[in-house]
Amino acid sequence: MGQLASALVIVIVGVLGCACYFYGSNFLLDKLLPSKNKPYDVVARNLRIAGYIRPWLFLGPAFLALGFYLVYPVVESFRLSFFGRSGEVFVGLSNYAWLFNSDEFYQAFKNNMLWLIVVPTAATFFGLIIAVMTDRIWWGNIAKSLIFMPMAISFIGASVIWKFIYDFRSGDDPQIGLLNAVVVFFGGDPQPWITLPFWNNFFLMVILVWIQTGFAMVILSAALRGIPDETVEAAVLDGANGFQIFYKIMVPQIWGTIAVVWTTITILVLKVFDIVLAMTNGQWGTQVLANEMFDWMFRGGGDFGRGAVVAIVIMVLVVPIMVWNIRRANAEMEGR
Amino acid sequence: MVQSSKRSPLTWLVHATVLFLVVIWTIPTAGLFISSIRDKDQLSVSGWWTALSTSEQRMVTRVTVPKKPLQEDGLYVLTGNVFEDNKQGIVTRFGDSSLRPSEFESGKVAELKRELTLTVLANGDYKMTSPKAFSSRGKRIFYTAEIPPRFTLDNYREVLGSEGLGKSFLNSLTVTIPATIIPILVAAFAAYALAWMQFPGKALFIAAVVGLLVVPLQMSLIPLLRSYNFIGDIFGVGSKGYLGVWLAHMGFGLPLAIYLLRNYIAGLPREIIESARVDGATDFDIFRKIVLPLSFPALASFAIFQFLWVWNDLLIAMVFLGNNPDELVLTGRLRELLGSRGGNWEILTASAFITIIVPLCVFFGLQRFLVRGLLTGSVK
Numbered sequence: 001m002g003q004l005a006s007a008l009v010i011v012i013v014g015v016l017g018c019a020c021y022f023y024g025s026n027f028l029l030d031k032l033l034p035s036k037n038k039p040y041d042v043v044a045r046n047l048r049i050a051g052y053i054r055p056w057l058f059l060g061p062a063f064l065a066l067g068f069y070l071v072y073p074v075v076e077s078f079r080l081s082f083f084g085r086s087g088e089v090f091v092g093l094s095n096y097a098w099l100f101n102s103d104e105f106y107q108a109f110k111n112n113m114l115w116l117i118v119v120p121t122a123a124t125f126f127g128l129i130i131a132v133m134t135d136r137i138w139w140g141n142i143a144k145s146l147i148f149m150p151m152a153i154s155f156i157g158a159s160v161i162w163k164f165i166y167d168f169r170s171g172d173d174p175q176i177g178l179l180n181a182v183v184v185f186f187g188g189d190p191q192p193w194i195t196l197p198f199w200n201n202f203f204l205m206v207i208l209v210w211i212q213t214g215f216a217m218v219i220l221s222a223a224l225r226g227i228p229d230e231t232v233e234a235a236v237l238d239g240a241n242g243f244q245i246f247y248k249i250m251v252p253q254i255w256g257t258i259a260v261v262w263t264t265i266t267i268l269v270l271k272v273f274d275i276v277l278a279m280t281n282g283q284w285g286t287q288v289l290a291n292e293m294f295d296w297m298f299r300g301g302g303d304f305g306r307g308a309v310v311a312i313v314i315m316v317l318v319v320p321i322m323v324w325n326i327r328r329a330n331a332e333m334e335g336r
Numbered sequence: 337m338v339q340s341s342k343r344s345p346l347t348w349l350v351h352a353t354v355l356f357l358v359v360i361w362t363i364p365t366a367g368l369f370i371s372s373i374r375d376k377d378q379l380s381v382s383g384w385w386t387a388l389s390t391s392e393q394r395m396v397t398r399v400t401v402p403k404k405p406l407q408e409d410g411l412y413v414l415t416g417n418v419f420e421d422n423k424q425g426i427v428t429r430f431g432d433s434s435l436r437p438s439e440f441e442s443g444k445v446a447e448l449k450r451e452l453t454l455t456v457l458a459n460g461d462y463k464m465t466s467p468k469a470f471s472s473r474g475k476r477i478f479y480t481a482e483i484p485p486r487f488t489l490d491n492y493r494e495v496l497g498s499e500g501l502g503k504s505f506l507n508s509l510t511v512t513i514p515a516t517i518i519p520i521l522v523a524a525f526a527a528y529a530l531a532w533m534q535f536p537g538k539a540l541f542i543a544a545v546v547g548l549l550v551v552p553l554q555m556s557l558i559p560l561l562r563s564y565n566f567i568g569d570i571f572g573v574g575s576k577g578y579l580g581v582w583l584a585h586m587g588f589g590l591p592l593a594i595y596l597l598r599n600y601i602a603g604l605p606r607e608i609i610e611s612a613r614v615d616g617a618t619d620f621d622i623f624r625k626i627v628l629p630l631s632f633p634a635l636a637s638f639a640i641f642q643f644l645w646v647w648n649d650l651l652i653a654m655v656f657l658g659n660n661p662d663e664l665v666l667t668g669r670l671r672e673l674l675g676s677r678g679g680n681w682e683i684l685t686a687s688a689f690i691t692i693i694v695p696l697c698v699f700f701g702l703q704r705f706l707v708r709g710l711l712t713g714s715v716k
Contacts, residue, residue: 004509004510006510008513010514010578010582011513011514011517011518014514014517014518014582015517015518015521018518018521018522019521022521022525022620023620026618026619026620030618051534051535052535054533054619054620055529055533055534055535055538056535058526058528058529058533058619058623059525059526059529059530059541061522061525061526062522062523062525062526062590062594063526065522065583065586065587065590066544066548066587066590066591068563068587069556069583069584069586069587069588069590070548070551070555070556070587070588070591071544071548072559073555073556073557073559073560074551074555074556076558076559076562077555077556077558077559080558080559087558087562126357129353130354130357133350133353133354134354136347136350137350137351137354140354143354143355143357143358145700145703146358146361146362147357147358147361148699148703149361149362149365149696149699149700150361150365151644151699152644152648152692152695152696152698152699153365153692153695153696154647154648154649154650154667154691154692154695155648155650156648156650156667156670156671156674156691157648157670157688157691157692159674160368160670160674160684160685160687160688161364161365161367161368161688162364163674163684164364164367164368164371164681164684164685165364165367167681173381174381174382174383175383176379176380176381176382176383176384176681177383178363178364178367178383178384178385181383181385210364213361215710218707218710218711219710219711222711242346267550267552270552271552271553271554273554273651274650274651274667277650277671278671278674290552290554293554293557294554294557294651297557297561297655304558304562307557307558308558310554311552311554311557311558312555314552314554314555315551315552315554315555318550318551318552321550322547322550322551325546325547325549325550326543326546326547329542329543329546330539330543333539333542
């Protein structure tokens with residue numbers, strides 16, 4: 001309880017601190033460059049200078065935090081990728097040489113590619129069909145809410161939930177994992193799903209698809225509602241059936257949104273690490289880049305050089321999406 | 337939506353498919369919850385979908401020998417009940433050796449070695465007789481019983497207490513509350529500046545925020561760990577602690593916060609802000625008195641995102657908070673339990689449910705804001 005009280009005190013101190021900063025700095029600016037009861041030319045000059053300074057007072061804290069937590073680390077990671085274990089000895093390209101000769105890295109890279117293909121595709125696909133179907137039924141909102149729910153669950157919580165489903169009992173013991181129970185019910189042999197080579201990757205991906213489908217559904221559902229009714233009505237008059245309306249009229253009109261959903265999930269997939277850490281910790285051929293990077297940060301006291309190299313690989317994979325996002329945002333602002 | 341007729345087969349197909357998908361999507365969580373309130377002996381031998389049916393269990397108990405021997409008709413007698421605790425059930429078969437644990441039917445009198453006799457009744461009462469005094473170490477009774485479904489909160493009691501989830505819950509709250517509230521203020525000011533103030537480099541700054549939205553956390557970990565160690569050394573304090581975690585969450589949450597809030601604030605009616613300017617209000621006044629109250633929905637949206645993200649985060653807490661049992665947040669504790677109590681599903685299911693209950697409440701309570709936030713964040 002004392003701890004919680006101190007957290008609340010921190011909230012109050014933090015919020016007051018922020019408020020004091022913004023209030024105080026603006027007050028100071030107004031005092032130093034007064035804009036009242038002065039000759040016109042002084043007022044005009046003061047207002048102009050204050051106009052230059054004030055945005056930076058507003059932006060200051062955010063600017064510093066973004067710089068320290070995101071911009072500087074990107075540069076620093078790049079630098080560290082040329083340095084040794086503890087980041088002090090320059091080793092040239094040897095971390096990169098290690099990377100491209102490491103089977104472990106290839107395994108992780110290959111798995112990550114698999115994740116990148118399967119998860120965004122599956123989540124967007126399910127999201128789209130659920131969005132289309134729930135729009136037509138009276139209990140659609142309840143259904144949406146339930147399918148959206150896993151989004152609130154942590155990756156680690158979701159891992160426990162699914163590990164329970166994949167649970168495996170050898171021999172004739174009754175299976176308490178749902179998947180094996182279903183398999184046994186239909187006369188199959190129970191399997192230790194998360195150690196099955198290759199296929200276990202897909203069982204891990206299911207977890208992320210389960211979490212992300214709700215996100216895709218919400219966004220796509222809003223986009224579908226934005227489709228002008230006339231286009232659909234015209235298609236109906238021309239005798240199009242339900243599937244034709246969906247593929248030829250609706251989907252082409254929401255391509256932009258599908259792309260946004262797809263890339264957002266792609267970014268998430270690149271960063272996913274909790275699920276692999278909790279389910280297998282990269283064993284049985286399920287390693288992915290983010291977990292590999294985390295591994296190198298701490299393995300044997302930590303190898304910052306190799307960790308940084310893996311991080312750079314993740315970053316390089318993100319860059320195309322980043323560029324596309326920035327261009328899209330710029331185009332949008334010009335259109336405003 | 338245009339529909340030809342309400343009862344077309346396609347409509348039924350849609351209903352059935354959606355129902356099927358909803359069931360698939362909810363069953364995992366439902367299974368977790370049902371399992372977490374089941375008796376742990378039942379949980380480990382039968383699937384949660386059988387939770388409401390009677391389960392047959394093979395169990396063993398050791399008879400307790402009283403200090404004062406009880407005699408009846410010249411024979412030493414021992415009595416008791418095989419269901420030691422408050423469990424109820426019906427004994428169907430019993431036996432005295434692990435080789436033949438269900439040799440006798442309940443109610444029968446079994447003649448054992450050394451002139452011992454044993455009877456176990458269906459309700460669990462047993463009676464053992466012997467011509468000689470019992471040794472202090474009692475014999476074992478094996479029995480097969482039909483146990484009715486039993487639900488309990490014991491699992492929760494255990495994980496909150498001895499497994500330390502109660503402490504972790506507090507730690508999670510301690511991390512989450514400041515890490516949710518403080519970034520909002522910082523981001524709101526920045527968002528206002530980016531939306532309504534003119535200064536050189538504004539477009540570049542906005543582009544940078546959009547770019548930073550997708551920078552993977554992994555890029556930041558190693559440099560930040562080094563910086564934290566460095567700063568900790570200078571001030572002679574440990575590099576791991578709440579302050580570092582709060583600030584890290586603020587840093588990582590800011591791009592989304594600024595982006596969301598800027599989109600919203602830029603969409604406010606120009607006339608309101610212009611007319612306030614004409615009336616001589618400074619930017620600070622406009623922000624405080626007009627923009628901040630009007631942006632409440634956007635602030636709420638971001639607060640929910642940030643809350644869910646911080647509460648559910650494992651990586652930042654693991655790297656910047658340390659791994660002592662006292663310092664673990666819920667996600668970290670759950671991960672640790674997955675390693676140390678991997679097979680004890682009663683512990684894992686109850687712990688997992690405690691971990692996800694707060695986000696689920698926030699989710700169902702404030703879904704409206706969450707959806708609105710997602711839409712401003714992605715579609716615009």
